Amino acid sequence: EVQLVESGGGLVQPGGSLRLSCEASGFTFGSSAMAWVRRAPGQGLEWVASLSINGDKTYYADSVWGRFTISRDNSKSTLYLQMNSLRVEDTAVYFCAKDFRGGGNYGWFDSWGQGTLVSVSS
Amino acid sequence: DIQMTQSPSSVSASVGDRVTITCRASQRISGWLAWYQLKPGKAPKLLIYAASTLQGGVPSRFSGSSSGPDFTLTISNLQPEDSATYYCEQAGSFPLTFGQGTRLDIK
Numbered sequence: 001e002v003q004l005v006e007s008g009g010g011l012v013q014p015g016g017s018l019r020l021s022c023e024a025s026g027f028t029f030g031s032s033a034m035a036w037v038r039r040a041p042g043q044g045l046e047w048v049a050s051l052s053i054n055g056d057k058t059y060y061a062d063s064v065w066g067r068f069t070i071s072r073d074n075s076k077s078t079l080y081l082q083m084n085s086l087r088v089e090d091t092a093v094y095f096c097a098k099d100f101r102g103g104g105n106y107g108w109f110d111s112w113g114q115g116t117l118v119s120v121s122s
Numbered sequence: 123d124i125q126m127t128q129s130p131s132s133v134s135a136s137v138g139d140r141v142t143i144t145c146r147a148s149q150r151i152s153g154w155l156a157w158y159q160l161k162p163g164k165a166p167k168l169l170i171y172a173a174s175t176l177q178g179g180v181p182s183r184f185s186g187s188s189s190g191p192d193f194t195l196t197i198s199n200l201q202p203e204d205s206a207t208y209y210c211e212q213a214g215s216f217p218l219t220f221g222q223g224t225r226l227d228i229k
Binding site: 004037039044045046047050059060061062095097101105106107108109110111112113114115 | 123154156158160163164165166167168171172177209211212213216217218219220221222223
């Protein structure tokens with residue numbers, strides 16, 4: 001059974017930093033592209049970032065470009081999201097998602113974690 | 123960026139009814155569209171990808187179709203457990219974008 005477990009969320013002040021982790025199990029992590037998707041309170045889903053299988057290609061939403069960094073450690077089956085210069089509008093539940101589309105294409109997420117809450121407030 | 127216009131924003135229906143949710147893409151995305159179901163406190167669930175391919179384990183009362191820039195999710199024979207918010211997502215190009223969501227309530 002595929003499992004994705006996010007951690008690292010919490011309360012942080014504007015301008016602060018957080019690092020989210022997503023531990024994967026039940027599939028060959030090193031063979032899957034991965035992504036982060038978020039949902040702000042009362043809002044819809046928003047794609048945040050995607051990462052290729054070996055970590056050499058990264059893609060970001062304009063809203064986080066230059067502030068967030070997606071990375072992975074295939075030896076630990078773990079996905080990361082380093083979030084710097086956090087803003088109030090980054091407050092959301094952050095989901096880790098497995099991308100099964102393959103072939104150098106992205107965007108179909110067949111497994112998701114339950115999410116970790118990031119609250120940015122003074 | 124490709125905008126996904128999803129409608130309706132909410133719908134209420136009874137057990138056994140059929141419901142249709144639509145997404146319109148602002149640019150050509152071919153068939154690169156997926157549908158997800160989101161319930162409070164649970165992980166989102168992929169229902170359909172490539173516009174009309176049913177994800178494994180998803181009941182056959184869920185179906186997807188497309189016509190030009192319009193994509194449709196149809197849920198037939200509604201069940202109480204179908205109460206959720208549904209989102210379309212275009213995977214034609216980055217940035218990936220979602221529709222605004224449709225909240226489905228079962229009377």
